[in-house]
Amino acid sequence: xxxxxxxxxxxxxxxxxxxxxxxxxxxxxxxxxxxxxxxxxxxxxxxxxxxxxxxxxxxxxxxxxxxxxxxxxxxxxxxxxxxxxxxxxxxxxxxxxxxxxxxxxxxxxxxxx
Amino acid sequence: xxxxxxxxxxxxxxxxxxxxxxxxxxxxxxxxxxxxxxxxxxxxxxxxxxxxxxxxxxxxxxxxxxxxxxxxxxxxxxxxxxxxxxxxxxxxxxxxxxxxxxxxxxxxxxxxx
Numbered sequence: 001x002x003x004x005x006x007x008x009x010x011x012x013x014x015x016x017x018x019x020x021x022x023x024x025x026x027x028x029x030x031x032x033x034x035x036x037x038x039x040x041x042x043x044x045x046x047x048x049x050x051x052x053x054x055x056x057x058x059x060x061x062x063x064x065x066x067x068x069x070x071x072x073x074x075x076x077x078x079x080x081x082x083x084x085x086x087x088x089x090x091x092x093x094x095x096x097x098x099x100x101x102x103x104x105x106x107x108x109x110x111x112x113x
Numbered sequence: 114x115x116x117x118x119x120x121x122x123x124x125x126x127x128x129x130x131x132x133x134x135x136x137x138x139x140x141x142x143x144x145x146x147x148x149x150x151x152x153x154x155x156x157x158x159x160x161x162x163x164x165x166x167x168x169x170x171x172x173x174x175x176x177x178x179x180x181x182x183x184x185x186x187x188x189x190x191x192x193x194x195x196x197x198x199x200x201x202x203x204x205x206x207x208x209x210x211x212x213x214x215x216x217x218x219x220x221x222x223x224x225x226x
Binding site: 004037042090092099104106107 | 145159216
């Protein structure tokens with residue numbers, strides 16, 4: 001069975017902190033993605049990676065960075081957290097190929113105070 | 114980019130088939146139709162996808178009209194656990210190695226006892 005695991009379901013941090021969100025997949029997928037989901041805005045792509053140490057910006061990369069040191073792990077970093085980064089963060093993975101579906105984790109609900 | 118239109122909400126009796134429609138009249142020839150669902154407080158769950166032909170898997174069936182301008186997701190025997198928001202997505206962009214899914218408002222399906 002497909003499994004994408006995000007390290008925390010709920011997280012509360014303070015403005016200015018450096019925040020790490022971790023995602024691990026056990027399906028040997030090459031592609032991994034980070035989205036945020038906000039009411040009325042749907043899912044928005046932050047970054048994705050198609051191979052170890054490779055990364056590409058999505059639609060809203062500002063204020064975020066990513067790290068992919070191992071194939072199974074993709075980390076999202078909020079360099080200096082701000083209140084407008086309060087959101088649900090979703091990690092996904094897929095095999096290469098334009099028609100392959102993405103499989104999502106259960107999300108991390110992040111609150112920045 | 115191809116857009117989708119779905120009813121805002123639907124009800125279905127437990128044990129009956131749930132038929133969820135989706136219009137995608139501007140779909141282009143190489144775009145796939147994907148269905149996901151999201152249960153409250155969880156990440157999106159992949160259900161099924163297709164290009165032209167009808168598809169079936171252990172969760173659902175996907176019926177795509179011959180002109181590909183609409184499709185229907187069928188849950189053959191709905192249970193209370195199928196209560197969720199269902200998203201019909203037409204892939205809107207293709208990067209070299211991934212996709213950028215755009216989730217609209219979806220259909221809120223309520224399965225009633």
